[in-house]
Amino acid sequence: MYPNDSLTHWHSGQGHWSDIPAEQWHDWKWQLKNRITKLEQLETYLELTPDERAGCLFAKDKLALAITPYFFNLIDPKDPNDPVRRQVVPSAGEMKTAPEELLDPVGEENTKPVDGIVHRYPDRVLFLVTDRCAAYCRYCTRSRLVSNAQDYNFHPEFESGLEYIRTHPEIRDVLLSGGDPLLLSDKKLDYLLGELRKIPHVEFIRIGSRIPVFLPQRITPELCEIFKKHGPIWLSIHVNHPNECSHELRDACERLSFAGVPIGNQSVLLKAVNDDAATMKSLIHRLLMMRVRPYYLYQCDLITGSAHLRADARIGIEIIKSLRGHTTGYAIPQFVIDAPGGGGKIPINPEYIQAVTDSEIIMRNFQGEEYRYPLIDTAAQALDKSAPELEPILM
Ligand SMILES: *Cc1c(COP(=O)(O)O)cnc(C)c1O
Numbered sequence: 001m002y003p004n005d006s007l008t009h010w011h012s013g014q015g016h017w018s019d020i021p022a023e024q025w026h027d028w029k030w031q032l033k034n035r036i037t038k039l040e041q042l043e044t045y046l047e048l049t050p051d052e053r054a055g056c057l058f059a060k061d062k063l064a065l066a067i068t069p070y071f072f073n074l075i076d077p078k079d080p081n082d083p084v085r086r087q088v089v090p091s092a093g094e095m096k097t098a099p100e101e102l103l104d105p106v107g108e109e110n111t112k113p114v115d116g117i118v119h120r121y122p123d124r125v126l127f128l129v130t131d132r133c134a135a136y137c138r139y140c141t142r143s144r145l146v147s148n149a150q151d152y153n154f155h156p157e158f159e160s161g162l163e164y165i166r167t168h169p170e171i172r173d174v175l176l177s178g179g180d181p182l183l184l185s186d187k188k189l190d191y192l193l194g195e196l197r198k199i200p201h202v203e204f205i206r207i208g209s210r211i212p213v214f215l216p217q218r219i220t221p222e223l224c225e226i227f228k229k230h231g232p233i234w235l236s237i238h239v240n241h242p243n244e245c246s247h248e249l250r251d252a253c254e255r256l257s258f259a260g261v262p263i264g265n266q267s268v269l270l271k272a273v274n275d276d277a278a279t280m281k282s283l284i285h286r287l288l289m290m291r292v293r294p295y296y297l298y299q300c301d302l303i304t305g306s307a308h309l310r311a312d313a314r315i316g317i318e319i320i321k322s323l324r325g326h327t328t329g330y331a332i333p334q335f336v337i338d339a340p341g342g343g344g345k346i347p348i349n350p351e352y353i354q355a356v357t358d359s360e361i362i363m364r365n366f367q368g369e370e371y372r373y374p375l376i377d378t379a380a381q382a383l384d385k386s387a388p389e390l391e392p393i394l395m
Pocket residue numbers: 118119120121124125126175345
């Protein structure tokens with residue numbers, strides 16, 4: 001059925017949980033209830049490094065430890081630098097704060113008209129609907145408020161958020177995020193999406209979620225029906241490494257796609273996870289095979305305790321350069337830096353433009369060869385404008 005059924009490296013089945021009936025393993029509530037959340041639990045499954053042990057002890061004050069059994073099985077236990085492990089197993093690097101790091105790295109608190117709403121761009125809002133996730137990414141940009149480890153006291157309120165959107169007709173695009181919105185019950189999601197759909201000026205609804213990656217079992221036929229009912233609902237998932245492209249993720253994406261949900265992917269450039277061209281290329285090819293369009297590649301935000309996971313932004317530019325022209329255009333994400341302090345996402349591109357003169361644009365192609373394209377002569381254009389206007393055809 002699939003052209004490349006070797007889509008996953010790590011199809012380890014139930015691993016440590018092989019004595020659990022398959023029915024339970026495939027039940028998302030079982031997966032949530034049996035998450036690894038404590039150092040002692042993690043140590044029974046994985047030989048931790050001293051750095052990781054220290055990180056786990058620190059995690060409860062910074063960002064809780066949580067890994068679903070399904071996602072844990074994507075880790076190669078023999079590899080202390082496993083790319084999946086680096087994303088979810090705490091390490092001592094989290095205990096250090098580099099001078100450039102911030103608790104609110106992209107200045108969300110400065111553009112918050114009501115609790116849970118971030119209104120930075122003129123026509124769209126970010127609506128934070130929960131502070132919980134199925135598992136916690138150690139570089140989380142919202143570690144200040146998710147998992148309840150710090151004193152943020154996040155009490156997202158649907159009603160005040162919805163009312164803000166209802167009373168601001170300029171909002172045509174709503175992005176549900178959190179925490180992970182897909183941890184809400186079907187009933188709550190149905191209500192939220194239904195209320196948003198009733199607002200005439202809301203044209204575009206999307207959800208940012210890592211649930212298909214951490215907990216693909218949550219993508220049930222019932223949930224897909226809700227998306228279908230309120231569609232089009234767009235989804236941005238978060239896959240960083242090809243090893244996350246499992247059969248389970250592939251099947252979840254298929255269920256979503258067949259329910260009419262267009263899926264994009266947002267990756268974060270992470271040191272020793274995906275900061276090389278070969279890994280990124282393999283990832284984006286696998287995403288296309290799952291009907292997922294790579295959307296953004298983010299430079300890692302300057303979140304407190306993330307220095308050990310941040311790659312140099314120049315590597316991101318080099319990766320994009322190695323992709324453009326060398327592989328399918330659909331596969332190439334836009335590399336962005338979410339500007340520290342709240343400037344929004346800024347696209348960062350390799351330099352293809354050499355010069356723009358009065359008469360032409362001088363550029364280089366993906367092989368470094370120079371090309372020229374003429375610009376429209378502005379003097380001639382002015383002459384054109386002074387010519388008598390033509391009678392409009394329909395008047
Ligand atoms: C990322 C983001 C959006 C969505 O931006 P797009 O470029 O449209 O994907 C909206 N609001 C906030 C605050 C964001 O951070």
